[in-house]
Amino acid sequence: MAEAQPSSPLFKSTAPFDDPKADTILRSSDGVDFRVYRVILSSASPFFKTMFSLPQDTSEDSKIPTVPFSETGRILDRFLRIWYPGATTAGFDSLEQLADVIQLALGKYDLQYLAPILNRQLRVYVENHCVSVFAIACRYGWKASAKLAAKQALNLDLPSIFNSTAANPYLRHITGDQFQALLIYHHACGKAAAAAGRLLPWSDAEYAWNKCTVTSCAACGQYSEIPGRGRVVPRAWIFTYLDEASAALKQRPGANVQNPALLVGAQSKAMSCSSSSHGGYHATSPCRSHGLQDLSKFVTDKYVPAVNEAIKGVLLQI
Ligand SMILES: [Zn+2]
Ligand SMILES: [Zn+2]
Known part of the structure; x- marks a missing residue:
């Protein structure tokens, strides 16, 4: 048998894998020994049961069988600690380490009952590694996690998604159809979110942009019929905001439409409502007195929920 490499100075097995009464040693590829009980491993996995039914190598030290593993000590440790009795997790x-352990547990050693625990662990990485988490979730059939990752990817624009596919080791394990489903979902959410604003009751008569009659305040080319008030021409600045927010949502469907950078253009137009020289109306500009407040209320109460609803209606086809 080939000599194991010397123990890594960085990693040493600890309790419960240092039990002197244990009957088997698992030796990692970098020479870390894990002292375990065969009966525990056999009951955990058919792979181990078969392994221990074969004649064991007891030629080395300590007279107890030593089983060589192709994983490093650190990976083996994380793997064992998920399920070995008495081990603290x-x-x-x-994410790389977790992905290795998932492959060990579900691929190589067939401990399918660990899937829910590993799936939960995977979600920890969704915020910063959504494309990788999407791929791993697809590979193991965890649809809810794949959906969560696809939703997280809405915070990225497509160029960023493409960037995160470069040298991504997880994508090769999923099909082209699955990756395409992510792109289609992103595109469809962008379209739905971008369209959400124009479907809203922005025409509510109480909003400042509908109340304003200051002649110098730019009006919009379109009007709305408001019950009890007839035809109302909203001030253009509300559409300045809706157009900019819509463009942002098309690129990144998860974009925050309450972002001040999106509000500032409309705000400055609203604030300049009565500043021109049309005398008489200056004191009563609803844009100036209530524009920002109404816009903020509209965005929070109507727009954000409408965007979320539009995105919720898009299905991820995996
Ligand atoms: Zn307009
Ligand atoms: Zn106005």
Whole structure:
């Protein structure tokens, strides 16, 4: 048998894998020994049961069988700690490490009952690694997590999604159809979110942009019929905002439409409502007195829920 490499100075097995009464040693590829009980491993996985039914190598030290593993000590440790009785869970250092452990547990050693725990762990990484999490979730058939990751990807524009596919080791395990489903979902959400604003009751008569009659305040080319008031021509600045927000949502369907950068153009137009020289109306500009307040209320109460609703209506086809 080939000599194991010397123990990594960075990693040493700890309790419960240092039990002197254990009957088997699992030796990692970098020479870390894990002392375990065969009966525990056999009952955990058919893979181990089969392995221990074969003649064991007891030629080395300590007279107990040593089983060589192709995983590093750190990976083996994280893997064992998810399920080995008496072990405290160590958590994961990175998505890469978690992905290795998922493949070990579900792919190689067939511990399918660990799937819910690993799926939960995967979600920890969704915020910063949505494309990778999407791919891993698709690979193992975790649709709810794939959906969560696709939804998170709405905060990115398409060029950023393409960037995160470069040298991504997880995408090769999913089909082209699955990746395309992510892109189609993103595109469809962008379209639905971008359209949401124009369908809203922005024409509510109480809003400042509909109340304003200051002649110098630019009016919009379109009007709305408001019950009890007839035809109302809203001030153009509300559409300045809706158009900019819509463009932002088309690129990034998860864009925050309450972002001050999106509001500032409309705000400055609203605030300049009565500043021109049409005498007499200056004191009664609803845009100036209530424009910002109404816009903020409209965005919070009507626009944000409408965008969320529009996105909720888009299905991820995986
Ligand atoms: Zn207009
Ligand atoms: Zn006005």
